[in-house]
Amino acid sequence: MRSRVSFPFSTIGTKILIAITGLAMFLFLIVHMAANLLLFVGPDVYNGYSHKLISNPLIYVAEAGLVLLFVVHVFNAVTNWAKNRGARPVGYTKKAWAGHTSRKTVASSTMIYTGVVIFVFTVLHLVTFKYGPWYETTHDGQTMRDLYTLVVEVFRQPAYVVGYTVVMALVFLHLRHGVSSAFQSLGWNHPRYNRLILGFGYLFAVLIGAGFALPPIWIYFTK
Amino acid sequence: MKLNLQVWRQAGPDATGRLVDYTARDIDPDMSFLEMLDVVNEDLIKKGEDPIAFDSDCREGICGTCGCMVNGIPHGPDRGATVCQLHMRRFKDGDTIVIEPWRARAFPVIKDLVVDRSALDRIIQAGGYTSVNVGAAPDANAIPVPKVDAEEAFEYAACIGCGACVAACKNASAVLFTSAKLSHLHLLPQGQVELSQRAVRMVEQMDAEGFGSCSNEGECEAVCPKGIRIEGIARMNRQFVQATFVARPERTAGGV
Amino acid sequence: MTLDAKIPSGPIEGKWDRHKFESKLVNPANRRRFTVLVVGTGLAGASAASALGELGYNVVAFCIHDSPRRAHSIAAQGGINASKNYRNDGDSVYRLFYDTVKGGDYRAREANVYRLAQVSSDIIDHCVAQGVPFAREYGGLLDNRSFGGAQVSRTFYARGQTGQQLLIGAYQSMMRQVDAGTVTLVPQREMLDLVVVDGAARGIVTRNLVTGEIERWAGHAVLLCTGGYGTAYYLSTNALNCNVTAAWRCHKRGALFANPCFTQIHPTCIPVSGDHQSKLTLMSESLRNDGRVWVPKKPGDARKPQEIPEAERDYYLERRYPSFGNLVPRDVASRAAKAVCDDGRGVGTTGLAVYLDFADAIHRLGEETIRNRYGNLFDMYKRITDEDPYKVPMRIYPAVHYTMGGLWVDYNLMSTIPGLHVLGEANFSDHGANRLGASALMQGLADGYFVIPYTLAHYLAGAALPPVSTDHAAFGEAVAGQQARIDRLLKVKGDQTARELHRALGHVLWDNVGMARNEAGLRKALAAIPGLRDEFWARISVPGDATNMNKNLEYAGRVADYLEFSELLALDALERRESCGGHFREEYQTPDNEALRDDVHFAHVAAWEFAGVGRPPVRHVEPLTFEYAKPSQRSYK
């Protein structure tokens, strides 16, 4: 049988790693997005939730996990992209969309670009928030980081709002192809459920994109 | 009809090629696309010029010999058809048609529109068969096969090995072709026996030939003249994972 | 020369078993020392290469195509016969044997046909084990249909793509042997000559179609599996690369060519639509199970088919052959179509077509049922003609489809050159004067999987075959000859294309050596062909050179061979002064226009010996005896 060591370096193994890490990050994003929606409920709830999260010692494990997912995803996605380009050294003068059942979309054709933007964004994003200014607040007698204020402060600036909204559009694109694609990569294709899978991927891409984009816009116009 | 053609001309594997303009005159809408090229070639031959090299044989969509890009789509715009089945009534008088060969590292150009697709044979060679010797087979009806399975296996067995899937894919991936063979054999009891080994060896060969991986764009399915579905690719991925992580390792007999 | 068919003695049922037992064997350890050159990878070639590879011979397999899977066998639609009797409808080895001999109009060798029927069951077993997805019933067992007018259901099929599936099965088995190292695959090669050393076939000369190089290959035996010569007629249902070249060059080296005039014209093809046409497309014979064939009663009736009332239609097959109706054998159906068109009652713009009408069947069974049965074929028809056969009747016309003639072989499939074995459509073997539907696939696979492994071993074990290297003078002579020929083709630089000359030859053959032949027409053809040949060599244009891929050069070479071969085709038709099967001589017919056989003078195989281009060849005869299937007048009334 095939050695498990070389599995990740096969075309299929690579894609399966991208899919697993992509899906895991997709789950993280759902949670993260849902948490962000707590901003609508109010400072106390949002800060309280964040505090519980940050103060849990397991968070370091989770963060390490996230970093690993991210690195594995990015590494494989980039090397895979480079190899794929090498598979067609001479391109076509004219290439058209095949139509019919093709799943090729703007989203699928720009995965590497949306991915790179997300990469850059994530670094900046962490600098802005995670390693950003440290405000404090007290709630129920507990002192905790006041992320709410930070978020509001950030999104009062139009440049951030515009920047984030654009990136969220790209996140939508990445996931619009990525989620259903990951199912296919992992072997989940069944004629009875394919429309469901494609619909699910699309729906969640929209939800995540919109769910993330909403708070900044809302903050900008109301706070 | 009169048509303007831009055809890729390349004298040999190492020569540099370019698009050359030709005019196809007196084209009858009932002609097939390749018959239109025949007409152009007749003209060239009469002028003592080298005719456009393109491959074809059955001219009815079953042998998989023909194939070229027609305005950016492998085998042209008709669904479920090879370029030899494409008819000129699909085009309008005065249209410009760009004709290029399949492009992939694993399909080097031999001349003009002819490419070397032997990589596909080597993928089959790496396990795309059942190991049964002549004379050893049991009675054909000894193993019943559910009709749905046989029909489904047929769907994949219908692949003609034309390489359009590779040509269409932005990654020049041969997964549709490879998975078609794996699915064909997997869906039949006769093919189950060597399933794991076959999946691993064929995928390894596919990789070794320099084909890309699959980004699940499904362009291959859309251009495949035989309607091979990407469901097969998903099945192949499952098989590959199970062959790597689940299947029992082979025991090698010690000593001689 | 006496032609010894080497038919084993004894009762027909035991001949093959006895022969197998009495044949010599090659020791397993010695097999790899024998190099077998297999030319062609269609059903016959691929099955032979895989079977011999499995046994351990050192096989080298050649084909013209870029992949062995593209051989013309891939195009076969209808099915493959086998005497399994899974239907319990009275089939048996004996019945398959009998039907095949009768279908061939008593011009096939009984012992060969019996063997074919015997191994037919094993073919199905083997193919199923290879994973050939034959049609099945809901119970999971194999489905059968009746085909080509047989009264039992013995045809196994895989939708309308049986040939494809069988070929892929054989191809995969062969690739398994390539993997195992017993078979070396050499695609993109055209065999140009046979090398005979000390009277035995010891090698071949090929042209590498990619580099243009002329190459030499030495071996202990050559298996020629290069298919039929239907494309001599220019338009046919055969693939464009089909050719007589390999067989013809062997003929020139001394192999006798048997019954070249036995060609099959298939009744249901899409008619010619114009001069530009490069090939004809077959519409599976199975369509005649539900379609009704008709033409208007009135000559020159230009109305649309829907506007012609029932009373003014002539369902001529049903009228002439009430018991078989639309299901009469191919030769009969084809001739009947020609007769009504000659009458001026043909339809379509050319007047060379008849209707195949599904209106009744659609009315009776519903469009859905018809779609399930023939959907693919209807789509194919629509794609080509732009007409919807669910609404208007199909137009069909006969076209050249198969060639029963081929190199003469004995019971061991060996030609008159020791060591040169000929398999599949390339030999003249088992179909007599007319092939029944679904029997060519059977024959190709029988030859390759089940016959040649025994008979080749017998030859190799019994012959003294001293080592021969490719430096041998015979190779040098063959290479020089081929090089000279190619140079000559390139040097003419005339103003005619190979296609134009091929088309011209096609017209001559179709008009004079087609569905109905007569002495005057045949003499006309015999007079015209040498003229065309001279024109070819004086006016052919082959641009480019021979040092890389040059498809036009390949094609010109094949047309040149057809221009020599066609003379033999016409001559054989002239000399066979009887009508039988696909060979219909107008002078020899019954009062109601059926073929009139002459068993007294022509119950034989005519095998021709080459005497030089343009020189009259020598006609040899192998008498045929019918001990079991007694000749009778075929009647489908």
Ligand SMILES: Cc1cc2nc3c(=O)[nH]c(=O)nc-3n(C[C@H](O)[C@H](O)[C@H](O)COP(=O)(O)OP(=O)(O)OC[C@H]3O[C@@H](n4cnc5c(N)ncnc54)[C@H](O)[C@@H]3O)c2cc1C
């Ligand atoms: C449209 C169509 C439908 C048919 N349907 C049926 C059917 O339903 N049932 C049935 O029983 N029969 C059918 N037949 C007949 C049957 O398909 C063929 O007779 C049979 O497949 C021939 O097989 P083969 O192996 O002898 O030759 P082929 O399949 O023709 O193979 C010839 C091989 O020789 C190679 N070759 C040729 N010339 C050279 C050369 N000079 N040098 C090197 N290599 C060479 C080619 O590359 C190829 O590999 C059909 C035929 C046609 C045309």
Ligand code: HEM
């Ligand atoms: C939050 C972060 C991200 C998520 C949730 C995510 C999610 C996904 C998912 C689900 C897929 C589909 C996997 C498959 O088809 O099997 C995918 C593919 C891809 N991702 Fe990401 N991704 C993220 C970040 C990135 C980054 C940072 C990059 C690169 C720089 C990147 C590049 C790619 C590429 C190129 C693909 C396509 C691979 C292919 O099919 O060819 N992604 N991603």
Ligand code: HEM
């Ligand atoms: C408007 C949208 C977003 C808002 C308001 C937001 C807000 C935040 C905040 C406040 C933090 C800091 C949490 C902490 O330090 O504990 C954070 C962390 C993080 N965000 Fe976002 N985020 C948004 C979108 C995104 C997107 C689109 C991604 C990914 C592509 C992302 C990835 C992350 C990551 C990886 C962390 C670090 C988590 C950790 O280390 O625990 N965020 N985000």
Ligand code: SF4
């Ligand atoms: S999968 Fe389809 S496109 Fe690809 S080689 Fe097979 S038939 Fe051609």
Ligand code: F3S
């Ligand atoms: S087009 Fe290419 S990306 Fe995959 S689904 Fe088909 S191989």
Ligand code: FES
């Ligand atoms: S020539 Fe055979 S598929 Fe087109």
